Amino acid sequence: MSIPTDPVHPTTLYVCVTCRAEGDTSEVRAGRRLHDALAAELGGDPAVRIVPVECLSACRRPCAASLTAPNKWTYVYGDLPAESAAPVLVETARLYADAPDGLIPWKLRADAIKKGSVARVPPFALPGHTA
Amino acid sequence: MSIPTDPVHPTTLYVCVTCRAEGDTSEVRAGRRLHDALAAELGGDPAVRIVPVECLSACRRPCAASLTAPNKWTYVYGDLPAESAAPVLVETARLYADAPDGLIPWKLRADAIKKGSVARVPPFALPGHTA
Numbered sequence: 001m002s003i004p005t006d007p008v009h010p011t012t013l014y015v016c017v018t019c020r021a022e023g024d025t026s027e028v029r030a031g032r033r034l035h036d037a038l039a040a041e042l043g044g045d046p047a048v049r050i051v052p053v054e055c056l057s058a059c060r061r062p063c064a065a066s067l068t069a070p071n072k073w074t075y076v077y078g079d080l081p082a083e084s085a086a087p088v089l090v091e092t093a094r095l096y097a098d099a100p101d102g103l104i105p106w107k108l109r110a111d112a113i114k115k116g117s118v119a120r121v122p123p124f125a126l127p128g129h130t131a
Numbered sequence: 132m133s134i135p136t137d138p139v140h141p142t143t144l145y146v147c148v149t150c151r152a153e154g155d156t157s158e159v160r161a162g163r164r165l166h167d168a169l170a171a172e173l174g175g176d177p178a179v180r181i182v183p184v185e186c187l188s189a190c191r192r193p194c195a196a197s198l199t200a201p202n203k204w205t206y207v208y209g210d211l212p213a214e215s216a217a218p219v220l221v222e223t224a225r226l227y228a229d230a231p232d233g234l235i236p237w238k239l240r241a242d243a244i245k246k247g248s249v250a251r252v253p254p255f256a257l258p259g260h261t262a
Contacts, residue, residue: 120188
């Protein structure tokens, strides 16, 4: 059994486009604005695929995004300001793409990424772990 | 490119064994107690593989656990009481195992699972979504 993956875009950046910032009544939701800012910041970088998602279920901590790739840890980040988080998140996505297991050295992590951690999930076939 | 998966245990239940319950000074951490209760509750059920993890980075909401499987949405749950969450979480794991995309119908979800949602992440190759 195997999972089909995307060899062109091994790193995927999911962005919740349904997140609303607290007190924000803008017609375009904060999550969508963050998505669009990220797409612009990435500028078509082939190393990272950006994918809009309707709800990452991190609704207590908008805006939210997730980084995942085959055989790497998956990360979910929250508390991301729609208007300013894009450069930091793109830098993080590139560091993640370069990390064989997805683990970015602590000292290289931006403050917003350290503080915004919502969850992480191991690669599916985590080696060395059995019940 | 493909990811090796485990055909015997397509559903994996990750349990954070480093979670500490608030104010709990027990030698055995709450996360470890939850893991052991889950293993007992599962009773060797071959449909679900239980895997201890050192930190799911959901430290604000102990105890934490995650359900994942190839081609399914991944879920992270928090606020799980070590002493009482095992039956509900095992029931949830079995519903998840039965759901083709991992999406458990809302009306079948236990309250602790609805309220304990920390995040969800799409299957890696989410169909119908491109940049």
